[in-house]
Amino acid sequence: MGLAVSFKLQKIIDGKAIYNYGLNFNNFEGEIEIDLSETSNSLTEDENRAKIKAILITPCNGEWSNSGLAxxxxSKIYRSYIKEQKYIESGGHYAG
Incomplete structure (x- = not known):
């Protein structure tokens, strides 16, 4: 059985994005703050990874150990941000 994780942008404050996320594209009970303002497509992957700041505010129901869903x-938001240089409005990830 596959796992679907969805997310949507709630607000951006001082370059930090607040997202809600959850399982199966219909609940968004988890909340995470992400700051990618120091990342850049001119940096290496390792340099960018060191600059990602993420805080898990509220895990969603069904979150497994080590905050795997968050x-x-x-990761999905970061990949989009590097390409577009802006936070994605919404999206999802399916692991089959």
């Missing part, structure tokens, strides 16, 4: 959300 990490998938951060």
């Amino acid at each position: 990490l998938r959300v951060v």
Whole structure:
């Protein structure tokens, strides 16, 4: 059985984005703050990883150990941010 994780942008304050996320594209009970303002497509992948700042505010129901769902959300948002240089409005990840 696959796992679907969805997220949507709530607000941006001082370059930090607040996202809600959850399982199966219909609940958004988890909350995470992400600051990617110091990342750049001119830096190496390792340099960028060192500059990602993420705080798990509220884990969603069904979150497994080590905040696995939140990490998938951060990764998806980061990849989009590097390409577009802005926070993505919403999205999802499906692991089959």
